[in-house]
Amino acid sequence: MRVLSEYKGKAGELLREHGLSVGDRVRIVRDDGVVVEGIIMPRSELGDDEHIVVKMDNGYNVGVRVDRIEKLEAPGEGHEPSFKPMEGEIEYDPKLPNVSVMSTGGTIACRVDYETGAVKPAFTAEELVGAVPELLDVINIVDARAVLDLLSENMEPKHWMKIAEEVVDALSDPDVEGVVIGHGTDTMAFTAAALSFVIEGLNGPVVLVGAQRSSDRPSSDAASNLIAACAFAGDGEVGEVTVCMHGWTSDEVCLVHRGVRVRKMHTSRRDAFRSVESIPIAKVDVKDLRNPKIEFLRSDYRRPEDGEPEISGGFEEKVALVKFAPGMDPEVLDFYVDRGYRGIVLEGTGLGHVSEQWLESIERAVDDGIAVVMTSQCLYGRVNMNVYRTGRLLRAVGVIPGEDMLPEVAYVKLMYVLDRTDDIKEVERLMRTNIAGEIEGGRVLGGFEPADGPHHRL
Amino acid sequence: MRVLSEYKGKAGELLREHGLSVGDRVRIVRDDGVVVEGIIMPRSELGDDEHIVVKMDNGYNVGVRVDRIEKLEAPGEGHEPSFKPMEGEIEYDPKLPNVSVMSTGGTIACRVDYETGAVKPAFTAEELVGAVPELLDVINIVDARAVLDLLSENMEPKHWMKIAEEVVDALSDPDVEGVVIGHGTDTMAFTAAALSFVIEGLNGPVVLVGAQRSSDRPSSDAASNLIAACAFAGDGEVGEVTVCMHGWTSDEVCLVHRGVRVRKMHTSRRDAFRSVESIPIAKVDVKDLRNPKIEFLRSDYRRPEDGEPEISGGFEEKVALVKFAPGMDPEVLDFYVDRGYRGIVLEGTGLGHVSEQWLESIERAVDDGIAVVMTSQCLYGRVNMNVYRTGRLLRAVGVIPGEDMLPEVAYVKLMYVLDRTDDIKEVERLMRTNIAGEIEGGRVLGGFEPADGPHHRL
Incomplete structure (x- = not known):
């Protein structure tokens, strides 16, 4: 693996001449008059030393050939950093709810880390309020924790546990209404599912929040998402783990x-997150960031419980997610059996099918005591293994129907269930029983937008 | 594997008493007055001999306990079979376009096979017209071929090749405007992608069509989908492989x-099929089945070519699709390397990421000459591996960005490309070059419905 580093060669010389280095702001005029302004990024792993890579304010990186640079300078006008820590003490407002805010490394209210291009959660209540001053009118940040510093694609079950422990700890303070967790968007839904299963007896809302555009970009959704999440956490009405993100591409509503x-x-x-075959719990109108308004969209959410929440169990890591596609050899299932896996979530086609050629390997896995759970790559709808022959054959060899669970959620849940029991009957019972809202069972339909919606231009 | 069979024990006795057996129509009155009417299904693989399983007209199976049956009879009124072959010769109408119709085993215009509960394509032009008489007003079926008889989850690359050869053969007749292919819905999109790549120089439309509800159900979409597909094939305007299915849940429009x-x-x-990050080529109004109306929704489709189409290449089967999830061990990649695979399509998170823990195995695969292609499990949007550190590291070890290709399409395309070349540079070039419309590159946006559509009830 090549490492990130400062520039060498011609590019390095040019930068040193101007007293500039990685992380500095630069303004470059190219020989054709094109102007590129932004932050000097590390020498690219791909690049040579003939280009300088600049992260522009719109978030994109561009490489400029050194021999085409006509002018290179530190920009005359100072660039405002994306936020400055608020100075002095933040005043406590007894009329506002108390919220614990945690960071795990997401883009939300964070700075670009000029070493890696990633975002850095240098995380205190003062810094948060410095970044999003409107928070002062919405909640008291009674607790700001930098729990992890990870790009979310690097999250693992051990990190889910760490976050769960911090949440339980924060909510053990009776003055805290709810918890907000900043999180990278890539695997936010996996973490949300994990916390939903592993924390029992939630006494307040847990709200994961992220940003699709980093806060140094003009179109960033960081501030409005964070305000909405904090308002919802402070509202204290729900005893569930939730995800709060932009509802649609305007800045006005979060879901x-x-x-x-x-x-x-x-x-x-920015409206990338969707409730699938379900509808969101609430929307938060953030037109006025200082006065967010919550409107509930359903009433069947779980209420906060009395007493303190606790961790119930953990996650078995010997679980695999296998997506089926025509022509794929079932030998991958044999591989997992041989490696001592305890669970496999299949992402089948349609109502929950795979090729009949897979039956023998599946039967072998089941005979070895492995829990095999079927979900659908359609994502919307629900598995029904009683309609077609293939489904019935799969049931006959012992495949557990994943009901209407999303494949990713079934994967996290199977890890959780297998940590609790190795009795395969009990595994089936738990997988098919609703624990945290993951099986809606058609009680609430929604989210599958007809193709004749006004936005389809049909 | 247990086998399907007639009933034994109490259930068998009761049926024999009434002269009924598997495949017969039955009307059962239960001791609580519930009436179940439908087709007697084979003794379930799951069941015992205490229940009789009946496939009702709504398509669902229900098991009735023998000792709760109050009355069991062959229904007084004869059940109309879903279709009867049209008798006599079909008249050729020189004003109508000529279409070749193929069956591969899908639900479309087929009967339930009472042996397996699956659908049977007993397939002649007369039977098709018997099932959907309106076809007589839309096209001449000049050629009806029963190409395969498969549930679509059992399709493999060799079947894609078989279908492709039949399509090329049918279109070598200059009097044929287009081809319609009945296909199970589970893997219809995979087959559509395969035909798109492997048939070169299409001189007319190829339209895959299926049904989400079998034709013996009142809510079946079989007839309207088939009419729309035939109309579009007969129109002869497009030289592409397409999928024609219900546009939304009403019976009025297909896409x-x-x-x-x-x-x-x-x-x-019934409106399960969606153009993803794209818009459909056309809609077909089928309010009047005898007079379907085509309206094009975009103009950038490929026109039919002159001359005859031909098969270009085939599919390398040593290709895997691997979906990433947090906590998954990269050892599955090592497994594929050890097994001599030539290509791996990753379904990563967000803009195209996996855990950094996977980098070493990916680098090993690339060093072994394996083509590793990145797609996104988000499905909508496009891979961009230049924005975040993880993406750049993946690029650095040689991962090929899958642009805006769907993971399933990238998988089929990689099979196709690896059959053509083993030069990894050429593989990368072909994977990143649009061949059949699979890379739209943001030219057409659509299909990602804002959550504030009127159907979301928000």
């Missing part, structure tokens, strides 16, 4: 999704 | 999707 029914459905849009 | 941009997004709804 609060049930943590076990949500999925990142777009790589880049 | 024609580009074969490389479509996905089954719901397990059971």
Whole structure:
């Protein structure tokens, strides 16, 4: 693996001449008049020393060939850092709810780390309020914790446990209404599912929040998402783990999704998060950041419990998620059996099918005591293994129907269930029983937008 | 594996007493007055001999305990079979376009096979017209081929090749405007992608069509989908492989999707098929089945080419699709390397990421000459591996960005590309080059419905 580093060669010389280095702001005029302004990024792993890579304010990186640079300078006008810590003490407002805010390394209210291009959660209440001063009108940040510092694609079950412990600890303070957790968006839904299962007896809302655009970009959703999440956590009405993100591409509304029914459905849009075959718990109008308004969209959410929450169990790591595709060899299942895996979540087609060629390997896995759970790569709808022959054959060899659970949620849940029991009957019972809202069972339909919606231009 | 069979024990006795057996229509009155009417299904693989399983007209199976049966009879009124072959010769109408119709085993215009509960494509032009008489007003079926008889979850690359050869053969007749292929919905999108890549120089439309509800159910979409598909094939305007299915849950409109941009997004709804990050090519109004109306929704489709189409290459089967999830061990990649795989499509998170813990195994795979392609489990949007550190590191070890290709389409395409070349540079070039519309590159946006659509009840 190559490492990130300062520039060498021609690029390094040029930068040193101007007293600039990685992390500094620069303004470059190219020989064709094009102007590139932004932060000097580390020498790219891909690059040579003939280019200088600049992260522009719109968030994109651009490489400029050194021999085409006509002018290179530190920009005359100072660049405002994305936020400055608020100075002095923050006043406690007894009329506002108390919220604990945690950071795990997401983009939310964070600075770009110029070493890696990643975001850095240098995280105190003062810094948060410095970044989003409107928070002062919404909640008291009674507790700001930098729990982890990870890009969310690097999250693992041990990190889910760490976060769960911090949440339980924060909520053991009777003055705290709810918890907000800043989290990278890539695996936020997985973490939300994990916390939903592993924390028992929640006495207040837990709200995961992220940003699709970092806070140094003009179109950042960081501030409005954070305000909405804090308002919802402070409201204290719900005893569930939720995800709060932009509802649609305007800045005006955020949605609060049930943590076990949500999925990142777009790589880049700010409204990427969707409740799947479900509807969100609430929307938060953030037109006025100082006065967010919560409107509940359903009433069947879990209320906060009395007493303190606790950790119930953990996660068995010998679980695999296997997506089926035509032509794929079932030998991958044999591999997992041979490696001593205890659970496999299949992402089958349609109502929950795989090729009949897979039956023998599946039967072998089941005979070895492995829990095999079926979900659907359609994502919307529910598994029904009684309609077609293939489904019935799969049931016959012992495959557990994943009901209407999202594949990702079934994967996290199976890890959780297998940590609790090795009795396969009990595993099946728990997988098919609703624990945290993950099985809606058709009680609430929604989220599958007809193609004749006004936005489809049909 | 247990086998399907007639009933034994109490259930068998009761049926024999009444002269009924598997496949017969039955009307059962239970001791609580509940009436179950439908087809007697084979003794369930799960069941005992205490229940009789009946497939009701709504398509669902229900088991009735023998000792709760008050009355059991062959229904007084004869059940109309779902269709009767049209008798006599079908008249050729020179004003109508000529279409070749193929069956591969899907639900479309087929009967329930009472042996297995599956659908049987007993397939002649007369039977098709018997099932959907309105076809007589829309096209001449000049050629009806029963190509395969498979549940679509059992399709493999060799079947894609078989279908491709039949399509090429049918279109070598200059009098044929287009081809319609009945296909099970589970893997229809995979087959559509495969045909899109492997048939070169299409001189007319190829339209895959299926049904989400079998034709013996009152809510079946079989007839309207088939009419729409035949109308579009007969129109002859497009030289692409497409998928034609219900547009929304009413019976009035079908959508024609580009074969490389479509996905089954719901397990059971009739409007399950969606163009993803793309818009459909056309809609077909089928309010009047005898007079379907085509309206194009975009103009950038490929026109039919002159001359005859041909097969270009085939599919390398040593390709795997691997979906990433937090906590998953990269050892599955090592497994594929050890097994001599030539390609791996990763379904990563967000803009195209996996845990940094996977980097070493990925680097090993790339060093072994394996093509590793990144796609996103978000499905909507596009991979961008230049924004975050993880993406850049993945690029640095040689991962090929899958652009805006759906993971399933990238998987089929990689099979196709690896059959053509083993030069890894050429593999990367082809994977990142649009061949059949699979890379739209943001030219057409659509299909990601804002959550504030009127159907979300927000």
